[in-house]
Amino acid sequence: MNKDMTKKKKGFLRGENSTVLLIFIAFMAAVVVLQLITGGGAYPSMISPANIMNIFIQISAVGIMAMGMTLVMISGGIDLSVGMLTSFVVLFLAKSFRDWDFPLAAAIIVAILLAIAFETGMGFIISRLGVEPFIITLGGQIAFRGVALLIVNSQEISMSGALDGLKDTVIPELKDPTSGLNLNIPPYLFIFIAVTIVIWWLLKYTKYGRRIYAVGANPQAAYLAGIDVKNTLMSTYSLNGLLVGIGAVCLLARVNTAIITTGQNLEIDVIAAVVVGGVAMSGGKGNAWGVFLGALLMGAIANGMNILRLQAEWQYVAKGLIIIAAVSAGAITNTIQARRQLKQQNLAGTQSGAGESTNKQ
Amino acid sequence: MAAEILKLDNISKTFPGVRALNGIQFSLHSGEVHCICGENGAGKSTLIKIISGAYQPDEGGNIIYEGKPVHLDPFLAMKLGIQTIYQEHTIFGPLSITENIFAGMEITKNGIMQKAEMTKKTKEVLEYLHTNLNPDDLVENLSSGEQKIVEFAKALVFDRKVIILDEPTASFSVSEIDNLLEIVNKIKARGIGIIYISHHLDEVFKIADRITVLRDGQYIKTVDRDATDEPQLIRDMVGRDASAFYNREHFTPGETVLEVKNLTGNGVYDISFEVKRGEILGFSGMVGSGRSELMTLLVGGAEKLNGEVYIMGEKVDFKSPKDAIKHKICYITEDRQHTGLFLIHTIARNTIIANMVNTKKPTIMPKEEEKVGDEYIKKLGTKAPNAGVLAGNLSGGNQQKVVLAKWFNTNGEIFIFDEPTRGIDVGAKQEIYQIMVDLLRQGKAIIMVSSDMPEVVSMSDRVMVMKDGRQVGEVSKNEVSEENILELSIGGAKI
Numbered sequence: 001m002n003k004d005m006t007k008k009k010k011g012f013l014r015g016e017n018s019t020v021l022l023i024f025i026a027f028m029a030a031v032v033v034l035q036l037i038t039g040g041g042a043y044p045s046m047i048s049p050a051n052i053m054n055i056f057i058q059i060s061a062v063g064i065m066a067m068g069m070t071l072v073m074i075s076g077g078i079d080l081s082v083g084m085l086t087s088f089v090v091l092f093l094a095k096s097f098r099d100w101d102f103p104l105a106a107a108i109i110v111a112i113l114l115a116i117a118f119e120t121g122m123g124f125i126i127s128r129l130g131v132e133p134f135i136i137t138l139g140g141q142i143a144f145r146g147v148a149l150l151i152v153n154s155q156e157i158s159m160s161g162a163l164d165g166l167k168d169t170v171i172p173e174l175k176d177p178t179s180g181l182n183l184n185i186p187p188y189l190f191i192f193i194a195v196t197i198v199i200w201w202l203l204k205y206t207k208y209g210r211r212i213y214a215v216g217a218n219p220q221a222a223y224l225a226g227i228d229v230k231n232t233l234m235s236t237y238s239l240n241g242l243l244v245g246i247g248a249v250c251l252l253a254r255v256n257t258a259i260i261t262t263g264q265n266l267e268i269d270v271i272a273a274v275v276v277g278g279v280a281m282s283g284g285k286g287n288a289w290g291v292f293l294g295a296l297l298m299g300a301i302a303n304g305m306n307i308l309r310l311q312a313e314w315q316y317v318a319k320g321l322i323i324i325a326a327v328s329a330g331a332i333t334n335t336i337q338a339r340r341q342l343k344q345q346n347l348a349g350t351q352s353g354a355g356e357s358t359n360k361q
Numbered sequence: 362m363a364a365e366i367l368k369l370d371n372i373s374k375t376f377p378g379v380r381a382l383n384g385i386q387f388s389l390h391s392g393e394v395h396c397i398c399g400e401n402g403a404g405k406s407t408l409i410k411i412i413s414g415a416y417q418p419d420e421g422g423n424i425i426y427e428g429k430p431v432h433l434d435p436f437l438a439m440k441l442g443i444q445t446i447y448q449e450h451t452i453f454g455p456l457s458i459t460e461n462i463f464a465g466m467e468i469t470k471n472g473i474m475q476k477a478e479m480t481k482k483t484k485e486v487l488e489y490l491h492t493n494l495n496p497d498d499l500v501e502n503l504s505s506g507e508q509k510i511v512e513f514a515k516a517l518v519f520d521r522k523v524i525i526l527d528e529p530t531a532s533f534s535v536s537e538i539d540n541l542l543e544i545v546n547k548i549k550a551r552g553i554g555i556i557y558i559s560h561h562l563d564e565v566f567k568i569a570d571r572i573t574v575l576r577d578g579q580y581i582k583t584v585d586r587d588a589t590d591e592p593q594l595i596r597d598m599v600g601r602d603a604s605a606f607y608n609r610e611h612f613t614p615g616e617t618v619l620e621v622k623n624l625t626g627n628g629v630y631d632i633s634f635e636v637k638r639g640e641i642l643g644f645s646g647m648v649g650s651g652r653s654e655l656m657t658l659l660v661g662g663a664e665k666l667n668g669e670v671y672i673m674g675e676k677v678d679f680k681s682p683k684d685a686i687k688h689k690i691c692y693i694t695e696d697r698q699h700t701g702l703f704l705i706h707t708i709a710r711n712t713i714i715a716n717m718v719n720t721k722k723p724t725i726m727p728k729e730e731e732k733v734g735d736e737y738i739k740k741l742g743t744k745a746p747n748a749g750v751l752a753g754n755l756s757g758g759n760q761q762k763v764v765l766a767k768w769f770n771t772n773g774e775i776f777i778f779d780e781p782t783r784g785i786d787v788g789a790k791q792e793i794y795q796i797m798v799d800l801l802r803q804g805k806a807i808i809m810v811s812s813d814m815p816e817v818v819s820m821s822d823r824v825m826v827m828k829d830g831r832q833v834g835e836v837s838k839n840e841v842s843e844e845n846i847l848e849l850s851i852g853g854a855k856i
Contacts, residue, residue, distance in 0.1 A: 205724050207717050214714055217703040224662065224692060224700055225767065226683035226718040284705050338754060 017290040019330045020277055023322070024297045031304040043178045046307055050176035050183055057184065059273075059299035060192040061251035062266065063292065066273040067199040068243030070291045071236040073274055074203070076216040076283030077126060077133040079119075079237070081140035082244050082270055086263030088148040089115050089248035094157035094258035104162055112245030116238055118144065123237025127230040141267070149260055156259035159252060166191075166253035188250035195243060200288035212236060216283025273298050276326045297326070366391050366522055366554045367412070367443075372422035374407050381407040382418075385580045387573055389523060389554040394545060396557045396565045399575035399598055400847070401648055401812035405558050408575070409525050412556065413445040414438035427522075442522035446512045446529065454501030459483045461500050462515045486517045490544055506537035513544055517551065524548065525556045530564060542568050560647045560851050562591050574598055592844075595851075599814060599843035606819040607794050610802075612639040614822070616673075618806045619690075619775050624668035627658040629830045632668070636775065636806045641797070643821030643841075644810040646850045651830035652810045653695055656777050660685035660692045672775070686718050691768035695780035695810070697757075701764040704753030708745055709734030711752050711763050716771045737766035742792065758789025765796060776800060779810040794820060814843050826850050 028046065035044035045051055065082055072079050089111045097107040122140050126133045166188045174183040203209040211232045214222040223229045252258055277294025279286030301322055305315045369387040373380070382404045389395050397405050410416040411424075414433035418424070424431055426441055433443075453461055459480050468475045468482075483496040492510055500508060509529060516524050526545070530538045545568055549555055559565055565572065566586060574581040574597040581597050589597075615638030624632045629651040636642045644652045657663050659670065661679025670677050672688045679685050682692065694700040703711055712734045713725065734748025743762040745755060752763050761781070768776065778797065782790040797807060797820065811817045817824060824836040826849040834849045836842075 204727065207720075207723055207725055210710065210714065210717065210725060213706065213710070214703055217705050218699070220700045221703060222714075224660070224682045224694060225715040226681075226686040227714075228681070228683065280705075284703065338751070 016287060017278060017293055019333050020290055020293045020297060020326060023326050023329065024293055024300065027297065027300060027304065027322070031300075031308065034308060045179065046304055048176055048178045050179055050181045051303065051307070053184060053189075055296065055299045055303045056189050056192070057186060057254065058303065059295045060186075060188050061247045061254065062269050062273060062298070063192045063295040064195050064247035064250060065244050065266070065270045066277070066291050066295050067195050067288060068240035068247075069270050069274045070199060070203075070277075070279055070286060070288060071212060072133075072240050073271075073279045073281065074216045074283060074286050075212045075233055075236045076219070077233065077236065078271070078281070079122075079137045079140075079240055080134065080267050081118075081122065081137040081144055082240070083263040083266035083268075084141045084144040084148065085115055085118060085241075085244050086248040086251065086266050087260050088118075088144045088151075088263075089245055090252040090258040090262050091148045091152050091157065091260065093249065093252060094159055095151050097159070097162065098157055108249055112242065112249070115245035115248070116241035119241025119244065120234065120238040123234035126237070127233040145260070152258075152260075154260070156257055158257045161256065163249070163253035163256070166250060186254075188253060191246065191250060195246070196288055196292045200292075203288055208232075208235075213284055216285070218284070269298060272323050276323055278330055294326075297322075364391050365389070366427055368423075368425040369408075369412070370423040370425070372408075372411060372424070373419040374404075374411060374416060375419055380578055382411075382578045383580075385422075385575070386583070387580075388583075389556060391522070391554050392549055392552045393570045394549055394555045394557050394568050396559065396569040396572045397575060398562070398565060398572055398594060400814050402577070403575040403598070404578040405575060406527070407578075409445065409527060409556065409558065412438070412523075413443060413525060442520065443525070444512075444516050444519075444521045444523070445525040445527065446509065446516075447527050452500050452508055452511065455499060457497045457499055458487070458494060458503075458511050458514070459496040461511055462518055466519070482518050483514065486514045489517065490514065490547060504537070506533055506540060509541060510544060513548060516553065517548065521553060523554045523556065525558075527558050528560065529557070530559065530561065538564065562594060562851050565594075566591065576600070592848075595844055595847050599847055606815050607791065609794065609798050609820060611822065612801050614638065614640040615804060618673050619808075620671040621659065622669045622671075624655070624658065624665065624670065626666040626668075627654045627663035629655045629658060629827075632827075632832050634825055634832070634835075636808055638774075638804045638806050639801050640822040641801065641807040641809050641820055643817045643824040644808065644827060645812075645814075645817045645824050645846045646827035646833075648812060650827040650850065652827050653779055654830070655827070656692060656779055656808070656810060659777070660690055662692075683718050686715055686771055686773075689772070689774040690777065691715075691771060691773035691775065692777045693764055693768060693779060693781065695783060697760050697764050701767075702752045702760060704751065706752060707734070707749050708738065708743070708752055708755075708763050708766075709748035712737055712748065712766045712770055715767050719771060733770060734766070737762075737769065740769075741766060741796065756789075758785045758792070761785060761789070761793060765793075773805070775806045775808070777808045777810070780812065781809065782811075782813065782816060814846070817841075817846060818843055 031046045032044045035046055065086070069079060069082065092114060093107050093111040096102040096110065097104055102110065118140065122136050125131060126136050167186050169184045170187055171185060174185070175181070176183045203212065211222070211227050214225065214227055215229050215232045219229050248263070251262060255262065273295040274286070274291050275281065275294070276297055277286065277291035279291060301319055302315070305318060310318065365388055367389040369385060372382060372385040372387070374382040385408060387408070397408065399405050407416060411418050412433070414435040414437060424433060431437065431441070453464060456464070462483055463479050468479050480496045487494050487496065490510060490513065494503070494507060494510065500511060503511070529541060533541065542564065545555060545557070557565070557568060569586045571583055571585055572589065572594065573583040574594065576598060617635050617637050620635040622633050632655055634642065644655070646652055654663070658665060660682045661684050662682050670679070672690070677684070677688055685692065698704065703714070709730045713730050731748050737743070738745055738748060741762045743759050743766070745759060752760060755763065781797070782793050785793065800807060809820060818841055821841055822838055824841055824846055825832055826834050826836065826846055828850055836845050836849070
């Protein structure tokens with residue numbers, strides 16, 4: 001057998017995440033080219049350090065939550081409640097800090113613990129009763145909205161900069177050499193990166209990660225292979241609660257004011273980042289690095305279209321089409337890869353003996 | 362004799378790699394009950410699917426319906442008056458009997474449903490069948506026997522000419538069976554031709570005019586009921602030549618590793634047996650006799666209601682399959698695609714997954730995983746370039762080897778093989794058998810559930826026969842033969 005064939009093809013553009021990476025590069029390139037044509041020789045602001053940092057700032061909170069959603073979706077679930085849960089977390093945090101005199105740390109910890117508790121509750125129902133996660137988390141979304149509004153009597157609450165420690169740049173005086181603007185590197189960016197690394201490690205190098213994939217790919221086979229399917233499922237929701245909580249705190253640090261609309265429709269952005277990043281809605285497939293790229297792509301699209309001064313209406317159209325294109329391209333690549341593998345195999349089969357039928361009767 | 366309504370001449374059906382039917386002859390007269398007999402896998406289902414138009418036969422055969430050659434598809438079959446009544450009913454529970462009968466074929470006048478007329482027709486037929494059912498009864502409130510009657514009523518209302526009954530009495534009580542046989546006689550009296558498939562030979566002898574026997578996709582013979590008897594029929598169903606059997610090496614059984622006493626739950630009752638090192642205990646019985654249910658119960662996959670299980674003398678109580686794996690039991694399920702494999706994952710991942718309950722370390726290095734996967738590819742001769750290939754892209758035999766790799770990797774002592782060679786071609790079958798014999802040589806114990814009669818006979822040291830969720834007998838080493846097994850599993854009255 002040819003030695004090259006037995007070697008796994010890995011490489012910059014051949015891995016699992018090649019599709020999203022290619023689309024990301026293509027999009028960045030398209031914006032830069034447009035800027036070069038219209039900007040007349042000036043350095044394209046899309047790839048200026050200040051703007052790239054801007055993209056990261058915009059995606060950090062969504063990205064952290066996307067990591068939680070990644071766990072949930074790989075295990076075969078989905079969570080529509082993250083947006084309103086975010087609103088709940090920021091409103092509870094602000095209210096308890098401002099009006100109930102919680103110390104800041106306590107307010108943060110209690111808010112995050114509540115997010116974990118709510119998610120665990122939904123995970124409990126989903127895993128024990130086998131109800132569709134779509135429905136349960138939709139119910140959660142509506143209920144969290146109500147609870148959040150009740151806490152603050154439908155008002156907004158300003159944090160008056162109490163969370164600025166998470167927002168203020170780590171290196172003051174740092175300038176972007178291409179434009180002379182201040183380069184803002186907020187601490188929560190590092191939280192996003194740290195969360196990404198932890199989830200990547202969890203999924204790739206731990207038994208727990210293997211269990212999540214197994215449960216998502218085939219829960220019956222997972223059960224018979226000795227995996228505690230129910231608790232594995234539930235745990236993904238608990239971890240998702242933790243990450244939604246952390247993401248919400250970062251978001252509040254960025255926007256400073258807690259209001260019910262803080263988390264509105266956030267679940268759409270989170271789910272979009274996850275599926276564009278290559279996680280299958282049917283479960284069992286995907287990885288953290290892909291989702292990181294997915295979040296980055298979604299952020300870059302929003303940012304790039306602003307830079308190009310595209311009308312808001314057109315931005316929606318473009319964003320939607322790019323999501324559809326990214327997921328379709330992923331499906332096409334998978335089919336091609338499967339065919340290639342099958343071919344390799346038939347080759348291997350004929351070399352080492354009689355070919356076998358692939359079909360079950 | 363009445364007119365011949367349907368005739369099949371030289372009908373064959375080939376699936377990729379498998380010849381399901383080979384040169385079948387079959388004919389049906391109006392007003393006749395024609396039973397088709399054969400073991401699991403004899404080709405009965407394939408044959409009725411051809412008659413109902415669901416499968417197209419291979420080139421070279423003819424189907425003649427009312428004297429004319431036809432190419433059947435499901436719609437044409439329906440139009441010609443052929444109705445198949447499957448084991449699972451196709452009914453609309455919340456609708457009435459009338460509505461069920463006329464679903465999709467309502468009698469209308471200028472677009473308005475003629476409810477009175479439909480109810481009248483339904484009533485007539487129900488009365489002819491001597492049932493006390495009312496056309497307005499909701500079908501969901503009927504017993505499964507009564508629901509079957511609705512299907513018969515439908516056939517009469519629409520003046521069907523051929524009715525195919527596939528295991529009509531599965532899950533019926535004795536009185537329901539008698540009732541059904543009576544109704545079949547009434548339908549027959551209307552000149553309808555009936556094709557009747559049943560595992561229960563007592564039913565066959567009560568109802569049949571003629572009997573056709575199939576074996577391994579071959580036509581064996583067609584006889585009048587009075588020209589045969591039960592032992593003869595069983596001989597016809599099993600008579601194979603020696604080449605169909607695998608000749609395996611036998612070992613002297615060692616200590617008892619698994620003992621089951623009065624195990625009850627998951628639809629099986631009061632099962633007791635023991636398995637020793639170095640032997641294969643076969644489980645035979647018809648499809649639906651509760652063998653797989655027993656195995657699921659045994660590994661803790663269902664709630665145990667009663668009974669005791671001992672592994673190497675130690676009493677165990679499995680809460681889930683996880684406990685069974687820890688106690689060295691490996692359950693190779695019958696449906697590798699749905700319960701055995703993670704098709705969208707690599708061979709490597711499939712290989713390591715079950716052994717995770719036995720290892721303490723919380724982490725797994727992908728490199729180690731690939732190494733273990735590659736190692737088993739080599740050991741079992743799996744045809745795949747490396748362990749990074751997705752399990753879903755492998756052929757049936759190689760997928761089965763990945764399942765085996767998953768279990769061998771747990772260092773099990775007791776192996777449960779449920780239909781180990783289903784959907785696998787002959788060459789790969791032999792390899793799987795050899796792997797099983799190698800396990801015995803290493804002193805492992807094997808339980809094998811199989812519906813493949815040559816497999817049961819040639820691989821088992823002893824055979825336990827199950828029927829309707831109970832064990833009906835054990836065939837000991839020197840008496841293992843097809844006749845003995847089949848007699849226990851289908852002969853005699855239903856419990």
